[in-house]
Amino acid sequence: GAGVSQSPRYKVAKRGQDVALRCDPISGHVSLFWYQQALGQGPEFLTYFQNEAQLDKSGLPSDRFFAERPEGSVSTLKIQRTQQEDSAVYLCASSLVGREKSGNTIYFGEGSWLTVV
Amino acid sequence: KQEVTQIPAALSVPEGENLVLNCSFTDSAIYNLQWFRQDPGKGLTSLLLIQSSQREQTSGRLNASLDKSSGRSTLYIAASQPGDSATYLCAVRVSGANNLFFGTGTRLTVIP
Numbered sequence: 001g002a003g004v005s006q007s008p009r010y011k012v013a014k015r016g017q018d019v020a021l022r023c024d025p026i027s028g029h030v031s032l033f034w035y036q037q038a039l040g041q042g043p044e045f046l047t048y049f050q051n052e053a054q055l056d057k058s059g060l061p062s063d064r065f066f067a068e069r070p071e072g073s074v075s076t077l078k079i080q081r082t083q084q085e086d087s088a089v090y091l092c093a094s095s096l097v098g099r100e101k102s103g104n105t106i107y108f109g110e111g112s113w114l115t116v117v
Numbered sequence: 118k119q120e121v122t123q124i125p126a127a128l129s130v131p132e133g134e135n136l137v138l139n140c141s142f143t144d145s146a147i148y149n150l151q152w153f154r155q156d157p158g159k160g161l162t163s164l165l166l167i168q169s170s171q172r173e174q175t176s177g178r179l180n181a182s183l184d185k186s187s188g189r190s191t192l193y194i195a196a197s198q199p200g201d202s203a204t205y206l207c208a209v210r211v212s213g214a215n216n217l218f219f220g221t222g223t224r225l226t227v228i229p
Contacts, residue, residue: 004160033216042121042206042219043161056215091160106151106217108160 002026004109006092012115013082021077021112025094029107034067034077035091037111043091049075082116089113119144119211123220130197131228138192138223140207145185148210151217152181152192155204164205165192169212197227 005024013019025032031050035043036059045059051072060067064082069075079086089111097104120143130136140150149168153161165174165181167190173182180193194201204224208217 031215035219040221042208042221043217044219045216048215059216093161105163105166108153108162110158110160 004092004094004107006090006109006112008112009110010113010115012117015083015116016081017116018078018080019082019114021079021090021092021114023075023077023092023094023109025073025075025092026096026107027073029094029096031095031097031106032069032075033093033106034075035093036061037089037091039088046077046090079114082114084116087114087116119147119209119218121207121209121218121220123205123207123223125223126221127224127226129226129228132197132199134197134227135193135195136197136225138194138205138207138225140190140192140220142188142190142207142209142218144209144211145188146212147185148212148214150181150183150190150207150209152179152190153206153208155206155222161206194225197225199227199229201225202227 007022034046037043047067048056049069064080066078091111093108095104095106122141124139151166152164167183178195183190204222206222207220
């Protein structure tokens with residue numbers, strides 16, 4: 001497709017279960033971001049990839065969160081031993097050029113809605 | 118850490134009215150500022166991007182201004198329409214950083 005695609009769109013996980021969220025960025029986009037958006041809040045940064053390199057993971061809330069982009073295209077965000085506070089929308093975004101370039105448009109996916117019960 | 122605040126949190130206006138949404142940020146060393154729109158259950162759509170060296174950007178009925186020194190931006194929507202109903206998010210990119218810092222948004226309802 002033409003946009004950023006995320007799957008699953010909705011996920012209900014039991015507390016303690018592991019989940020994996022997938023992001024297909026726009027073809028050819030170098031930069032890929034993951035954000036977490038709690039209900040009624042703005043998105044908060046989790047991690048950033050430039051091609052396959054994870055250049056910034058400062059926003060990951062704990063070591064239960066892990067992200068990868070092994071071939072520089074599709075990315076997976078994995079959450080181990082999910083807890084109720086992990087319930088949120090996880091947004092993936094991509095842009096064409098790397099961080100050195102200002103002004104390039106960032107495109108967001110529709111998000112993966114995670115509910116931990 | 119950059120803090121972004123948006124006022125008001127919610128706004129309801131009759132169709133046809135002009136309106137202003139406000140955004141303030143604490144660290145003026147920004148790379149750029151963007152305004153996004155988010156519809157319920159959807160991702161974010163970029164509306165306008167203002168570089169740190171610019172004062173304003175316009176797209177159709179939308180006009181965004183930036184006063185970097187005072188840490189403020191406004192989004193002006195002219196002749197509002199029911200289709201403008203959505204949450205509007207302001208986000209800044211700090212110089213040297215990869216990510217965007219978002220405000221909590223303004224939920225706009227335009228009443229027909």
